[in-house]
Amino acid sequence: MNRAAIVEFFARLAEANPAPETELEYVNAYTLLVAVALSAQATDVGVNKATRALFAEVDTPAKMVALGEEGLKAHIKTIGLFNTKAKNVIALSQTLIERHGGEVPEDRAALEALPGVGRKTANVVLNCAFGHETFAVDTHIFRVGNRTGLAPGKTVLAVEQKLEKRVPQPFRLHAHHWLILHGRYICKARTPECWRCPVADLCRYRPKTPPPAERARKPG
Template identity: 65%
Template sequence: MKREKIVELFRRLRELNPHPTTELDYTTPFELLVAVILSAQATDVGVNKATKKLFPVANTPEAILELGEDGLKRYISTIGLFNAKAKNVVATCRILVEQYGGEVPRSREALEALPGVGRKTANVVLNTAFGEPTIAVDTHIFRVSNRTGLARGETVRAVEDTLNKVVPDEFRKDAHHWLILHGRYVCKARRPDCPACAVNDLCAYRHKTVASAA
């Protein structure tokens, strides 16, 4: 996709949603970190239902360490892979307390060293909690980037690297949220809603859907 189209694509997405943000519920960087760890292979809705009960009881590393793995599992048992996630969250909390005074570190290297935290999770925390212009590529963003021709790549990292090159600076901080929301609600996996798409005419997808007959 040429630069003029890229600028227009993000201009339109910004016009529709000037202040995009995550759909995970959180109030602190630590709550966001836990929510993102829990969201792997799970829906934001499902995570929010669990953290709505968890965070009033334990929303600091110290409080979750007091709960322990078994105590934490009682709150997150409705989320897929909850056993492994409970283990990772508790291990992460221990590191935060022992090495960072209970605070969430603001460097990618430190974040990626935490159990259950990969590059995507680190990018989400850096962007959403700390305002860094990082772009976390999930399945939605991977799909939208390849379909539209915005940033084609065979791997998540390849798409992320291309997005970091082609997304203009003025849009980079919010690009992650615009693209993920577009993929979640418009450019859906099974049947994209091309007739309702605000960037339909800019998109290079060859199999665009058409409006169904009334």
């Protein structure tokens, strides 16, 4: 995808959704960090269902440590890998208290040094909590980047680096949200909904998926 096509690609996504936001629910930078850590291999819907009551009670590292690992497990037991995630959330909360005065650091290296926090989580926190122009590549963005030709790469990091080079202003701040939402609701893994895609003509994916009615008419 050339530069003109990339500008048009994001212009159309921006027109359809001028102010995209993460679908994870949070009340401050700390609860955002916890929500993103919990969302690994889980859906945002499932995380939100588990954290609504939790975040109503617990919105600081000190409160989380006071709640304790078993107390946290009771809230998040519907989320996959909840035992490991509970251990990590308590540990990262203790680290925030000990090293950062209970505040979430606005620094990638410091974030990635927290238990259970990887590059993607750090990118989401930097973008959503602090307004950094980062590209948090999840499975949706990895798929969209490769399928469309926007940012092809064999690894998550390769796709992130390609986006870093190729996404122009004024689209950089919201780019990863547009791509996640596009992958989640239109450019789906099994059957991309090309017939209603606003950027289908810019995308290299072939063959395009026809509308459901047309597919239903085809034999076999």
